[in-house]
Amino acid sequence: MLQDIRHTRLTNITSKDRKGGSAADQLSNRQKFKQIDPPLRLYERLERLGFGTLRRTKRYQSVRQQKTKDKHPVPDPEYKLPLMSFFAGAKTPASFPPAHLEEVGFVGRSNVGKSSLLNSLASTTIVRTSDKPGLTQQINFFSVGRLFTMVDMPGYGFAFVDDDQRQQWRQLMETYIGERKSLKRVYVVIDARHGLKVADMDFLKMLDMKRVKFQVVMTKCDLQVLPTLARRVMAVQDDIKGFRNAVKDVLVVSSKTGAGVNQMRKEMLFLMGHLKEKDFYVEKNKQ
Ligand SMILES: Nc1nc2c(ncn2[C@@H]2O[C@H](COP(=O)(O)OP(=O)(O)OP(=O)(O)O)[C@@H](O)[C@H]2O)c(=O)[nH]1
Ligand SMILES: [Mg+2]
Known part of the structure; x- marks a missing residue:
């Protein structure tokens, strides 16, 4: 029977296709995801958009030490669409x-x-x-x-x-x-x-x-x-x-x-x- 892949996460299916799909492959995808190290400017952009703040814990210390150009950008005006x-x-x-x-x-x-x-x-x-x-x-x-x-x-x-x-x-x-x-x-x-x-x-x-x-x-x-x-x-x-x-x-x-x-x-x-x-x-x- 054909596998229903409509709701399958992309990373899972590619690794399965390549290697025959074990639980370990899926775990390693999760680990790979956790290893992604976003730059400070992305965190700052998301913070400005209203998606929370980066906790002041040791874990994010190295990110916080990165330098970005403008620490205090002027906020956008509120844009409104007509009816x-x-x-x-x-x-x-x-x-x-x-x-x-x-x-x-x-x-x-x-x-x-x-x-x-x-x-x-x-x-x-x-x-x-x-x-x-x-x-x-x-x-x-x-x-x-x-x-x-x-x-x-x-x-x-x-x-x-x-x-x-x-x-x-x-x-x-x-x-x-x-x-x-x-x-x-x-x-x-x-x-x-x-x-x-x-x-x-x-x-x-x-x-x-x-x-x-x-x-x-x-x-x-x-x-x-x-x-x-x-x-x-x-x-x-x-x-x-x-x-x-x-x-x-x-x-x-x-x-x-x-x-x-x-x-x-x-x-x-x-x-x-x-x-x-x-x-x-x-x-x-x-x-
Ligand atoms: N927490 C949260 N829930 C959301 C958000 N956007 C949509 N939802 C919820 O997700 C559900 C689906 O929302 P819809 O806008 O009807 O989704 P749709 O993509 O138009 O769905 P279809 O027309 O069936 O394809 C609803 O229960 C929404 O309340 C969001 O930004 N945050
Ligand atoms: Mg809809």
């Missing part, structure tokens, strides 16, 4: 609405928190969310004032939906992603506790093949302690190195606490041409 409203839902490509504005799409495994992220970015609760996977079952289009459109998609890698349904969603998303001229960027949302899984890598390969620019967004970051979060960021950045269409920087957010969300709003506004280059880079250099 977000739902204007179309599509179960088939024939019902995609005409594209009046440029778009950003949100994809990811079921239940990672895509719909919650849209709500958090737009400071609203209009997008339906659930603690059960598989809630979003069509492509939903939301206009953000007259600035741009945010597009919420069904999850992939969802084990409890039958194969036909899964295949249909996948086909729908591939058509949208491959044909939509107004699509400026795809945000691939992943759960900070799990990192990139095989189903994600599979999706990233498809995005790369279709030459669609994408950026990984790690959400549910409130559920990780700072050192683990920093390591996860490094591990994910390493995993996406080989993709030509990947944005190098991984966005780090929590829809629950709002940490990192202002930074993501700012990057989106710049991407969609609603933030001046000089303002964006001046602020970015301060970080």
Whole structure:
């Protein structure tokens, strides 16, 4: 029987494939993860975004002794998006609405928190969310004032939906992603506790093949302690190195606490041409 790899962690499957998969291999992946040594500037970035502080213990003394350029950067202003409203839902490509504005799409495994992220970015609760996977079952289009459109998609890698349904969603998303001229960027949302899984890598390969620019967004970051979060960021950045269409920087957010969300709003506004280059880079250099 074929092994179900949809929820398998990437590091596990590669080591299993290579060496025949013993418990020791998996343990060594965990050990490898623990050995990742994030630089101080990453810790500082995460602290500034609101993901806790590095404990003043001996363990982190060497990190604290590193020197960074700017100890007291000026904080960003609070960016706000205009009122977000739902204007179309599509179960088939024939019902995609005409594209009046440029778009950003949100994809990811079921239940990672895509719909919650849209709500958090737009400071609203209009997008339906659930603690059960598989809630979003069509492509939903939301206009953000007259600035741009945010597009919420069904999850992939969802084990409890039958194969036909899964295949249909996948086909729908591939058509949208491959044909939509107004699509400026795809945000691939992943759960900070799990990192990139095989189903994600599979999706990233498809995005790369279709030459669609994408950026990984790690959400549910409130559920990780700072050192683990920093390591996860490094591990994910390493995993996406080989993709030509990947944005190098991984966005780090929590829809629950709002940490990192202002930074993501700012990057989106710049991407969609609603933030001046000089303002964006001046602020970015301060970080
Ligand atoms: N702690 C925490 N929970 C979150 C966060 N974001 C989402 N959740 C929870 O995760 C669950 C799934 O959220 P959704 O936004 O519905 O996930 P989704 O990816 O849209 O799911 P599908 O539409 O089924 O693919 C809900 O119970 C949310 O409350 C977060 O940043 N932190
Ligand atoms: Mg959803």
